[in-house]
Amino acid sequence: MEETPKSPPRWSASFDPHTIAYIQRAASTGIYDIRGFGAKRKLPHFDDLLFLGASISRYPLEGYRERCATDVVLGTRFAKKPVVLKTPVTIAGMSFGALSGPAKEALGRGATIAGTSTTTGDGGMTPEEREHSATLVYQYLPSRYGMDLDSLRKADAIEVVVGQGAKPGGGGMLLGQKITERVAGMRNLPPGIDQRSACRHPDWTGPDDLEIKLEELREITDWEKPIYVKVGASRPYFDTALAVKAGADVVVIDGMQGGTAATQEVFIEHVGIPTLAAIRPAVKALQDLGLHRKVQLVISGGIRSGADMAKALALGADAVAIGTAALIALGDQDPALEAEYRKLGTTAGAYDDWQDGRDPAGITTQDPELAARLDPVKAGRRLANYLAVMTMEAQAVARACGKSHLLNLEPEDLVALTMEASAMAGVPLAGTDWIPGAGRL
């Protein structure tokens, strides 16, 4: 009997190794996966856009010689003291609790050198981060952990968080192992318990209430501080319009690639829309209201480089915010820590257990020994270097497009590589004048 030749093993595209491991894990633990980082699947993104650069009809600026300004002012609509940034890349809100004290300090130091702002997070404002951040945005979250009058008045701006790109519609979770005495004390909770952050604000529901809430915050702070409203990208046209109607000075839209300290994997990968898809609808809402560039738009979620920043600005944003990239600049995913990442069952570059407090880089931890590994001065310097590179890259691109200010970049400077990106960003497919679905939102 001749044996029929066997076909070589074939992996299923639907049941790929990751999916099979997921089912096995779920079956053995009975608990869904909670992790940090942002969406890891491939999504239409800024990589799918290109700048056209100058040509016969457009005239470039001389690199290193002709000025390409980068300053932006946030909060020009109502605030008596708007936030002035030297470069339109800010540090997104990340909580003390999710991050160690030295990591928060390093973010403040780096941002301050670069002339930009940092943001608190769930859990309140620490004296260290206030001291080391020249410009600090204080988040007003559903949980209201660490919310107090003094901090409100010490802040340079207030960010009302409605949602986050990693989990629009979801609350937060800080696992017990990260709830030390200090973190617990700031949140008025017992140490060591899993701590949930509410998904809805306790004292307002809907846009009409939000308007009254913003009025209250303005009255408390004597109309001095800009008020941002942050939403996870899901219905960006309407959310932007409603935030503006409620009286926001700045709208922050965080796309689904946005990082998180701890969220269910199912949420990270399956809820919300990509950053790229959120910008044009938000800009259109501002334009329809006659408030584009008057109410500023900050975009976050997967911003990694000066190119990403320039593309977001060209699509109409006034600034971008970074979370994950800032942590990597501080020292997260450092290949020098490979042996320790291996012990945790992962590898440098793929480490995403930011929820569990054992970060070998000392960033997403409350363990004093691990946290002490991060030198806030050196890490702050790395962040400042990285922010400088991002800014210079954006300038290089802007000059090539003939722009004397980063905010002069415009959609006409861009084309798309794929039909998806073209439709989402509203710029033509490269080599054509075609925008699929043009004119629709």
Added chain:
Amino acid sequence: MTETVFDLAAAPLRDLNGRLHALPEQTNETSWVLRNPQGRHAVAVGVDRPISVRIEGHVGYYCAGFNSRARIEITGNAGVGLAENMMSGEVRVQGDASQAAGATGRGGLLVIGGNAGARCGISMKGIDIVVRGSVGHMSAFMGQEGNLVVLGDAGDNLGDSLYEARLFVRGAVKSLGADCEEKPMGEAERAILAGLLDRAGFAAEAKPEEFRFYGSARKLYHFHVDYADSY
């Protein structure tokens, strides 16, 4: 001591809050009377001086929000989020309070002479709240710290997802929320309750032994699949 009268029908709210914030620490304008609030929102918010403010009439949302040290009294009813995020001091409303009264309060005493709507004491973080009437559904939701005393009844899902706030109810509780349970009232709790009834001015009409005490069952403190039904 001088009495400062401010008429909200004659001057804008901004002037009022601005003046209250600008008071020097050692001000002798320690006694304020606000006339014609007419349901305005954000009346006397963010006050951080040991003064007394008497508001004659009804107020809208967030009256006395973030109050620190001041004693604020409202002779009428109050809208949503009365004394929300209060830090310290005392807020009293003679009439009813709408939803989310005392929400997220960190400290101080809130006394409600009438009834309170839904979510009274939601996410409370150290505030003491005494309600002479009844409270609506989801009161003390996710309550973390502090005490809620209700002389009347409580609506559905009292104390849902409760952390360490203590709840005392004299009347009927329609239902308890997830992880909230009745507990025996110990001496410590009885003393807290008696002290609060006294400070609120209700000691003559309500005795601690007429109340039942509710707290966290602490089963949701660590996520466990067997309690998934509760989430």
